[in-house]
Amino acid sequence: MEAFYVIVLISTVLILIAAFSSLIAFRFGAPLLLLFLMIGLAAGTDGLGIEFSNNYLAYILGSLALAIILFDSGYGTPIQAFKLAAAPALTIASVGVIVTAALFGLAATWLLGFTWLQGLLLGSIVASTDAAAVFFLLRIGGINIRDKVRSTLEVESGTNDPMAIFLTLALVELLASGDGYAGINIAMLATFIKQMGLGVILGLFGGMMIVLIVSRLETDRGLTPIFVLALALLVFSFTGAVGGSGFLAVYVAGIYAGNRRMPASASIKRFQDGMTWLAQIIMFLVLGLLATPSEFPAIAVPAVALALFLIFIARPIAVWLCLLPFDYTQRETGFVAWVGLRGAVSILLAIMPILGNLQSGQTYFNVAFIVVLVSLLVQGWTIKPMARRLGLIVPPRMGAIDKVEVDLPGTVNHELLTYRVVKDSPVLRGERIPRWAMPSLVVRDGKSMRYQYAGRLRENDIVYLFVSPNYSRLLDRLFASRAPVDPDDAEFFGAFSISPLRPAADLDAAYGPGLLSEQEKGLTIAELMRHRLGGKADYADRIRLGEIILIVRDLDENDHIQSVGMSLEAVEPPGLLPIFINLHDIFNSIHAYLQKRRERAHEAVSSDSTTGKNDA
Structure with missing residues (x-):
């Protein structure tokens, strides 16, 4: 029992340290997930001396945490955003992962002396972006970029894990069997189609099941979020048990459930936020504890070179090829290429060669870990400056707003919103509240009064209103402060x-x-x-x-x-990265070049004609 209490004590202290480190990350703009990882490293074998080498347990915990993160990611993705970016994002999540893995594999064969299949396995391990890192930096990091670009990055990070997982598992089995290239056959393609197909189908059915059960469930409202999470993990585990991609299924289920009206939706979202934070902390801490930093120097130079190759060559080429048919500008393509953060998923997949008893299994893990560290350091710390430099930061439409959604019991057609009247808001300047909103209560200086008797609203008043769910965002504009005006x-x-x-x-x-x-x-x-x-x-x-x-x-x-x-400016200057020019730009350049050739030919003919007349 003493050992049990010591384990709980150490685990709790590590989680508390990780939670408090968020204050540092928000203050100094540091990648928070990198801090979680570093705390795990500092507490591990080469730090405080905590021994943790159970790769199988780490993989199980990491997979469960990733399922929770992916469900929340899908739950918070509006269906309109998914439709807007589905085609380009899914192209990067499938073809882009393969191209990235292939290019990285070629570099690994040269820098690490791997065979082509070994290099391809390492490329598959680090080929997918990390959903936790991308969603955290875009949604919580205060980076307000265009919906098209944001949706592309979020949908890609939520859907590219199944491809990377499939490639990693298939290559581990291939190398473990010793069949080499002879083991590559049509059965692998059939397995991939089965996994993806079952993932999508069972994910949709799972989302419908979640909505149906929660909508008809009559229970304590505190249990509703637990039912949702348990059903999401049921979708994840059942899909994996029948041979499908559980990660894809839980993400699809999240998208479906998140875009349907369910009771206690505000409570569900708050619970999901908390569970996602906890899942991220546990996943990164466990994977940090699993690493042995004293082994890193032996492969540090080639690993860092591979990380830089991934950031500056492999990922940009893959993204450019995938976005070539779509109408993305150079700057948008460049930003999508830059936000290719690697995280816990790559470290999680790097455990598979060890579990598969592959030769140099620990090398895969150590290289992947260093690649993740470099990615979080280089890309995670520069995403906002890069977005600003590329001119992709969208000016705010409105300023600060202080709003709370209050759950109402039962399946009602209204929701209760609470606003605090902030300085410079339209309602404070005399703008009237629309008729379709039903203000019921005003709290002023600690005293409550009916709205009809409150008179003109004052700063710091708290107003309670009943409103249809579809109109709540319109009230946001009334209770928001003025947006700051930027010269840009x-x-x-x-x-x-x-x-x-x-x-x-x-x-x-x-x-x-x-x-x-x-x-x-x-x-x-x-x-x-x-x-x-x-x-x-x-x-x-x-x-x-x-x-x-x-x-x-x-x-x-x-x-x-x-x-x-x-x-009236050109859409994109030629720039220093011509690989980011899309088909539209290429055709325009060809058209402009041919037009200039015709003009020069016409001028030459006119000049010859004039010269001939003068000679005559």
Whole structure:
């Protein structure tokens, strides 16, 4: 019993230290997950001397933690964001993982003396981005970038693990069997299709099951989030037991459940946030404890070189090839390539060669661990500066807001929102609360009063309102402070504005011809932008028309485009990274080159004709 209490004491202290380290990370902008990993290293064999070498237990704990993280990631992904980025993100998550693994494998054969299959295995281990790292840095790190880019990164990080896991397991089995290249057959492809297919199908059914059970469940509201998490882990484990990808299934189930209205949704989200934090802490601490830093110097130089190769060559090439058919600018493609953070998933997969009793199994683990450390140091610390340098930081639409969602019992069609009136908010300046909102109570200086008798709202008043769930974001704008104005905002939203009601044909006439199709010429500028954006425009969305950019400056309450900005600058300068040019840019460059050739030929003919006349 004494040993049990000591283990609990040490575990609790490590978790508390990791939790307190978040204050340092938020203050100094350090990658928080790197701190969790470093705490595990400091407490391990070469640090405080805590012995932990159970690879199988570490893999089980890491897998469960990853399932919790992926479910929460999917739960917080709006279906519109998934639709917006599904095609490019899934391309990177499948083809991109394979290309990254292949390129990294080639470098590993040269730097580590591996065979091609061994190098490909190491490439597969580090080929996927880490969902925990990406979601943390984008959602909690205060990086406000365009929805298109953010959605691409989030969907990619949530869906690329199954491909990396499949490749790693298949190559471990292949190397363990000793069959070599002869073991590669059609059965592996059939297994992959089965895993992905079952993952998607059972994930959808699992999401439906979660919504159905929770919606009809009559129990204490404190149990509802536990039911949701338990059902999510049921989807994960059952899918894996029948031969599917449990990680893909739990992510798909999260997307489905998160986009359906369920009772106690606010409680579920708060519980999920807490469990995801705990899962991340435990996963990174355990994997940090598992490592032996004294073994790192022997392979530090080639491992760091491989990490830099992954960051600056393999990942950018893979992302560029995958995004080539899609309308991503150089800067967007460059940022997606840069946010290729490696994390706990790579370390988790690096345990598989050890469990498979492969030769040099520990080398795989040590190299992957160093790659993760370098990735979190180089990329994790520079994501926000890189986004700012590339001009991808979206100016805030509104300022600070103090809002709390209160769960109502039963399956009701209204929710209770609590707002604190902040300085410079529209309601404080006299803006009226809409009729469809039902304010019921105002708390002022510790005293409660009915809204009708409160008079004009004052700063720091707390207002309780009943509202339909679909309209809560409209109230946010009423109770938000003014957004800070940045000098770069004008550049981001274009040099001047144009009316969204003007005919799109005016743009073709002024900056064309050939910018628009015949059908598009009959639309207004607002309709053209919605058409090019897939039917729905969002704040700060952009479309390109030749050498001009149209930007959504503002939307009304019904998400109709209210103001459009325009920039006459070239969409992207040639830059120093021509690999990030997409097909649209390539075709435009070819067209411009041929146009110049024709102009020069025409000038040469005109010059010869003039010379001939003068001679005559």
